[in-house]
Amino acid sequence: MRVDKNYSMAPLPRNTVRDALSVAVTVGAYGVAFGAASVAAGFSVLQTCLFSLFTFTGASQFAAIGVVAAGGGAISAIVTATMLGTRNALYGIQMAPILEARGLRRIVASHITIDESTGVALSQKPRGVNAMRVGFWVTGLGVFVFWNAFTLLGALGAKALGNPASWGLDGAVPAVFLGLLWPRLENTFLRVVAATSMVCAMLVTPWLPAGLPIVATALVAVVMGWRER
Amino acid sequence: MLWIVVAATSVLCLAIKLFGHYVPGRWLANARLQRINTLIPIALLSALVIAEGVVTKTNVVIDHRLAGLGVALAALFAKAPFPVVVLAAAVTSAVVYHLH
Numbered sequence: 001m002r003v004d005k006n007y008s009m010a011p012l013p014r015n016t017v018r019d020a021l022s023v024a025v026t027v028g029a030y031g032v033a034f035g036a037a038s039v040a041a042g043f044s045v046l047q048t049c050l051f052s053l054f055t056f057t058g059a060s061q062f063a064a065i066g067v068v069a070a071g072g073g074a075i076s077a078i079v080t081a082t083m084l085g086t087r088n089a090l091y092g093i094q095m096a097p098i099l100e101a102r103g104l105r106r107i108v109a110s111h112i113t114i115d116e117s118t119g120v121a122l123s124q125k126p127r128g129v130n131a132m133r134v135g136f137w138v139t140g141l142g143v144f145v146f147w148n149a150f151t152l153l154g155a156l157g158a159k160a161l162g163n164p165a166s167w168g169l170d171g172a173v174p175a176v177f178l179g180l181l182w183p184r185l186e187n188t189f190l191r192v193v194a195a196t197s198m199v200c201a202m203l204v205t206p207w208l209p210a211g212l213p214i215v216a217t218a219l220v221a222v223v224m225g226w227r228e229r
Numbered sequence: 230m231l232w233i234v235v236a237a238t239s240v241l242c243l244a245i246k247l248f249g250h251y252v253p254g255r256w257l258a259n260a261r262l263q264r265i266n267t268l269i270p271i272a273l274l275s276a277l278v279i280a281e282g283v284v285t286k287t288n289v290v291i292d293h294r295l296a297g298l299g300v301a302l303a304a305l306f307a308k309a310p311f312p313v314v315v316l317a318a319a320v321t322s323a324v325v326y327h328l329h
Binding site for chain 2: 026027029030033042043044047050051054055056057059060061062063064066067068069070071073074077078080081082083084085086087088089090091092093095096097101106107109110111113165166167168169170171172173174175176177178179180181182184185190193194195197198200201202205206207208209210211213214216217218220221222224225226228
């Protein structure tokens, strides 16, 4: 039997797989919200599914369709989504030396490098490097499968249901963003950054075209992150 | 325009992920860059809460969505799981919408 130098023959860490799958199902399920919100924003079912297949990073996807739904232009949507995606590069830098993937496997690993796969992998550190790799792959591939399946369901559902306000979708989308923001607010400084950004976004809203106030708050991050605290 | 958004967002987001896996880690080791990178999602997600929750076109508008957001905030304080937070906001928002 050929023993893969990178992937040891240690038994599958069962607890790791269980952790990974529960994250994959829970996170994947709110693909329903993305699918529905995307169709409500005016994207077709096909475009919605392509988002989930190829962009595959939830916050950026919600941001792109959110800016469009708010009446913003293509550039604002693309810039906001891309800036939100930059954290995935830092995840990649952390994960690459742990995964040691090569060739096609490395490309697939890149595509499934998101909050959840990185988070589960890093949480498995006490169980060893094999558990970290299993955690990354099972979570990443699991989220990919469930996220895409539920996106399709949500998109088809939204098409059938009609007016998004009458079943609460326009109220669910800001809650999604708040839910994505919440776990990041680990200390007082980060909460101040969030509050400042909200106030700034509100203040510039009447003066800028729709969508730009969102892009503009990136300046808050630059200014408040410039100096060490 | 929508096709441009789908295509450009997908290409750029994948390029960022590949960048992270293929460049040497020291390229992004700059402390200032790392600090700003941590703050960018916080700033943008905060702005998106506002843009989606209390803005219509270029006006700040208080409506049924804010009721949903309030319930979501309460659910987060109560440590409710993510799907519960979103569902509670949707139901509240829909109920308030129909009451008006």
